[in-house]
Amino acid sequence: MFRPSRWHSLVGAVFGLAAVLLPLSAAAQERLSLDQGWRFTKGEPAGSGVGLDYDVRPAVTTSADGKAADARPDAAEQVSAAGRQILKPFILPSGNAFLRDPARAHLRPHGNPGGTHPYVQPGFDDSGWQKVTLPHDWAIAGPFLETGPYGGMGRLPSWGIGWYRRTLDIAPGDAGKSIFLDVDGAMSYAAVWVNGTLVGGWPYGYNSWRLNLTPYVRPGANQLAIRLDNPPESARWYPGGGLYRNVWLTKAAPVHVGHWGVVVATPQVSPERATVQVTRTIDNDRGPTTTVEIATQIYALDAAGKRIGKPVATIARTPLTIEEHGSGTLTGTATIANPRLWGPPPTQTPHRYVAVTTVSRGGKLLDRDETPFGIRTLAFDPDRGLIVNGEHIPFRGVNNHHDLGALGAAFNVRAAERQLEILREMGTNAIRMSHNPPDPQLLELTDRMGLLVIDEVFDSWERKKTPLDFHLIFPDWHEQDLRAMLRRDRNHPSIVLWSVGNEVGEQYTGEEGAAIGRKLVQIVREEDPTRLTMTAMNYAKADMPLPGVVDTITLNYQGHGIRSRPSEYPAFRKRFPDKVIFHTESASALSSRGEFQFPVPGTISGPVRPGVGGDPKTRQVSAYELFASDFGASPDRVFAFDDQNPFNGGEFVWSGFDYLGEPTPYYDARSSYSGIIDLAGFPKDRFWLYQARWRPELKFAHILPHWTWPGREGEVTPVHVFTSADEAELFVNGKSQGKRTRAPYEYRFRWDYVTYEPGEVRVVTWKNGKEWATASVRTAGIPARLQLEPDRATIAGDGRDLSFVTARVLDKDGGIAPRASNKLRFTVEGPGEIVATDNGDPTSFVPFPSPDRPAFNGLALAIVRAKPGARGPIRVRVEGDGLAPAVVEIRSLARR
Numbered sequence: 001m002f003r004p005s006r007w008h009s010l011v012g013a014v015f016g017l018a019a020v021l022l023p024l025s026a027a028a029q030e031r032l033s034l035d036q037g038w039r040f041t042k043g044e045p046a047g048s049g050v051g052l053d054y055d056v057r058p059a060v061t062t063s064a065d066g067k068a069a070d071a072r073p074d075a076a077e078q079v080s081a082a083g084r085q086i087l088k089p090f091i092l093p094s095g096n097a098f099l100r101d102p103a104r105a106h107l108r109p110h111g112n113p114g115g116t117h118p119y120v121q122p123g124f125d126d127s128g129w130q131k132v133t134l135p136h137d138w139a140i141a142g143p144f145l146e147t148g149p150y151g152g153m154g155r156l157p158s159w160g161i162g163w164y165r166r167t168l169d170i171a172p173g174d175a176g177k178s179i180f181l182d183v184d185g186a187m188s189y190a191a192v193w194v195n196g197t198l199v200g201g202w203p204y205g206y207n208s209w210r211l212n213l214t215p216y217v218r219p220g221a222n223q224l225a226i227r228l229d230n231p232p233e234s235a236r237w238y239p240g241g242g243l244y245r246n247v248w249l250t251k252a253a254p255v256h257v258g259h260w261g262v263v264v265a266t267p268q269v270s271p272e273r274a275t276v277q278v279t280r281t282i283d284n285d286r287g288p289t290t291t292v293e294i295a296t297q298i299y300a301l302d303a304a305g306k307r308i309g310k311p312v313a314t315i316a317r318t319p320l321t322i323e324e325h326g327s328g329t330l331t332g333t334a335t336i337a338n339p340r341l342w343g344p345p346p347t348q349t350p351h352r353y354v355a356v357t358t359v360s361r362g363g364k365l366l367d368r369d370e371t372p373f374g375i376r377t378l379a380f381d382p383d384r385g386l387i388v389n390g391e392h393i394p395f396r397g398v399n400n401h402h403d404l405g406a407l408g409a410a411f412n413v414r415a416a417e418r419q420l421e422i423l424r425e426m427g428t429n430a431i432r433m434s435h436n437p438p439d440p441q442l443l444e445l446t447d448r449m450g451l452l453v454i455d456e457v458f459d460s461w462e463r464k465k466t467p468l469d470f471h472l473i474f475p476d477w478h479e480q481d482l483r484a485m486l487r488r489d490r491n492h493p494s495i496v497l498w499s500v501g502n503e504v505g506e507q508y509t510g511e512e513g514a515a516i517g518r519k520l521v522q523i524v525r526e527e528d529p530t531r532l533t534m535t536a537m538n539y540a541k542a543d544m545p546l547p548g549v550v551d552t553i554t555l556n557y558q559g560h561g562i563r564s565r566p567s568e569y570p571a572f573r574k575r576f577p578d579k580v581i582f583h584t585e586s587a588s589a590l591s592s593r594g595e596f597q598f599p600v601p602g603t604i605s606g607p608v609r610p611g612v613g614g615d616p617k618t619r620q621v622s623a624y625e626l627f628a629s630d631f632g633a634s635p636d637r638v639f640a641f642d643d644q645n646p647f648n649g650g651e652f653v654w655s656g657f658d659y660l661g662e663p664t665p666y667y668d669a670r671s672s673y674s675g676i677i678d679l680a681g682f683p684k685d686r687f688w689l690y691q692a693r694w695r696p697e698l699k700f701a702h703i704l705p706h707w708t709w710p711g712r713e714g715e716v717t718p719v720h721v722f723t724s725a726d727e728a729e730l731f732v733n734g735k736s737q738g739k740r741t742r743a744p745y746e747y748r749f750r751w752d753y754v755t756y757e758p759g760e761v762r763v764v765t766w767k768n769g770k771e772w773a774t775a776s777v778r779t780a781g782i783p784a785r786l787q788l789e790p791d792r793a794t795i796a797g798d799g800r801d802l803s804f805v806t807a808r809v810l811d812k813d814g815g816i817a818p819r820a821s822n823k824l825r826f827t828v829e830g831p832g833e834i835v836a837t838d839n840g841d842p843t844s845f846v847p848f849p850s851p852d853r854p855a856f857n858g859l860a861l862a863i864v865r866a867k868p869g870a871r872g873p874i875r876v877r878v879e880g881d882g883l884a885p886a887v888v889e890i891r892s893l894a895r896r
Contacts, residue, residue, distance in 0.1 A: 162230070344429050497531060533551045586654065763775050796894070
């Protein structure tokens with residue numbers, strides 16, 4: 001029985017896809033990809049970069065590398081730019097559109113910093129620079145930095161100055177149009193020059209932003225130059241470097257739909273009808289005060305995002321008067337009968353619609369905008385958690401960083417889609433964007449796939465976690481950055497919460513910190529009153545002021561772990577009985593895929609220590625999935641806590657995938673150990689523990705460890721089984737090791753005193769008295785041959801689509817050799833190329849572009865793409881010393 005008076009109810013406005021090119025009339029805004037034709041170089045010519053720093057930065061005397069992930073952030077160091085030329089006063093005006101108070105708008109000073117720099121000159125010869133196609137991560141190719149304090153940032157050289165140049169061709173017919181540069185993300189401190197004049201920029205590397213190029217371009221060839229300045233010691237994980245997301249040139253009539261200027265809300269939803277409210281902002285960039293007519297038609301979309309049939313609703317044409325150099329806003333409503341709701345599978349379907357808005361004057365079409373959205377209701381019940389369309393949906397979520405493993409920070413739609421598909425197979429229904437706004441295409445994927453999203457903007461406010469992180473710009477840019485994220489993303493139905501911070505240092509500063517949180521929450525409510533707010537807290541207590549300023553109680557490791565402190569949940573529950581509470585970070589379990597270490601303690605959870613879960617010499621962590629960071633816990637412990645506290649709304653596990661950087665507990669490695677899935681996309685054993693929990697209807701049993709242990713004959717080798725069954729019996733070479741019945745708050749079956757002997761381990765399981773599933777593992781022979789398996793045998797020949805090809809080392813009978821570390825070499829014949837390889841080993845320093853890659857516990861990966869415009873078969877071959885090679889064919893088509 002619901003108690004509406006205690007709900008935080010929301011009826012969802014939802015999703016605007018940024019920048020999908022659909023067939024439009026000639027009067028629509030023209031959005032052209034600028035991903036081709038770039039030249040790139042690192043560094044500055046001697047002496048010419050003077051005065052091009054965004055601001056004066058504090059001197060870094062001590063590295064933050066290896067600092068405990070839950071360490072208390074420090075106060076900012078105060079520095080002065082007095083007497084120094086900096087870009088900050090020239091860049092700040094780029095964010096004026098996101099300042100609510102016009103009196104706070106920044107005025108550009110006189111002058112043109114960098115105007116004499118050789119790299120911004122149209123006549124500069126950049127033919128010796130590297131040719132690159134965006135998205136581009138300048139650091140991912142390596143080489144890895146094997147020594148020094150660089151583990152936290154992935155041991156890849158992401159810091160430094162980078163310059164990008166390309167030509168913009170403006171046709172004579174574009175005279176009189178408004179011309180914009182749209183950047184989906186640039187890492188970081190971007191500054192943009194056109195024809196030698198500084199236009200503006202944006203410091204925060206994770207936001208999307210726009211610059212008005214109209215005053216700076218002319219018909220014909222124009223020189224675009226972008227300078228990035230990525231600081232060292234600027235992140236706790238690998239940030240990447242460069243123009244790592246798409247860049248666009250947008251052309252529009254002077255009177256046009258504003259940037260992110262359509263907002264769709266559905267204030268009333270029932271099975272019979274939905275009220276759709278569409279607010280449209282129209283800009284008049286040049287010319288006198290004018291009156292235009294605005295109309296919107298709404299269409300249903302199919303699963304692929306294509307329109308279905310005729311409009312299902314219309315907002316009638318209405319006049320709007322817009323002043324010169326001003327904007328006008330018009331809100332209209334329509335009713336959709338029998339709405340198809342957006343909701344998360346498997347019990348719901350992510351249906352979508354699109355609002356097509358037209359701007360006309362005197363019968364002439366000036367602009368046209370397409371804004372996809374979804375219709376759904378959200379509510380938060382403090383006794384259970386999230387309610388979507390009337391159905392209780394517990395969060396079965398993961399945290400994910402923005403890198404795509406061997407591809408780095410450079411966004412690729414297929415690589416991101418593959419990650420989401422693997423997570424969905426595990427049972428994941430929610431993603432927390434840790435800890436920054438994602439590429440807009442990722443939200444398009446979550447909308448289409450029906451995954452719930454927490455969209456997050458800041459890892460730090462005014463207090464720092466690393467010496468040069470984004471606390472340096474927070475005082476000047478927090479409003480612009482937060483509003484930019486909200487306006488870009490607020491129409492996505494997959495987003496259910498806005499996060500304004502992660503483990504910020506202001507947890508420790510009482511009312512002073514809460515005041516900052518209160519400002520951020522107010523900004524969210526001004527931009528989007530339909531969703532609730534949160535900040536992930538790993539320290540704040542119920543009696544502190546910060547939890548009171550956000551709408552939900554979202555805790556990191558405070559129900560379990562946190563160095564054995566008692567759970568904070570009862571106190572929060574008592575203090576905030578009307579707020580939903582859940583884990584925004586849970587577990588932080590650690591393991592290396594396929595690495596089993598002995599002896600195995602009888603505990604269900606413990607920290608990694610030398611000889612107990614971890615080996616400092618090999619820098620590997622045991623895959624029994626019993627070990628965690630000092631502040632975390634095993635999945636088993638989290639599951640027990642949740643079952644004992646049913647008011648908890650669910651969890652977001654740290655983390656879904658391993659990621660570059662933050663390699664706790666071994667900071668001389670390259671990548672994390674916390675993923676349920678390794679960096680190459682291969683599931684660790686923990687995957688099946690979560691699958692048993694999140695997909696209890698799935699009939700399976702998973703045995704660990706593997707059963708190939710030469711030299712352990714006669715030694716105790718514990719066997720664990722992950723399954724949702726309630727009884728299990730284990731056999732070694734046909735001899736029963738005993739039958740187990742699942743006890744309350746147990747999530748694995750354990751036979752801790754099995755003696756190793758080569759042969760077969762087999763398990764039989766039952767549920768509710770009926771046989772459920774069986775599984776077996778056998779001792780493997782010596783490695784004999786290779787096998788290749790692509791995740792897709794057909795890809796588009798567009799230079800972007802990818803096939804992820806798994807190489808397995810097998811014995812002569814076709815069983816995987818689980819300890820194989822043979823050196824492998826991948827080659828390609830035909831119209832394709834190997835983009836990168838990996839094996840999931842967090843300690844490997846083989847550069848990702850290398851076609852040579854040792855297997856890690858029997859597996860390796862090659863990422864293959866077709867050459868742009870190419871069609872035909874691509875033959876991928878892998879060979880290794882002493883192993884029979886393997887070949888697989890992938891077909892490249894003009895389009896999929």
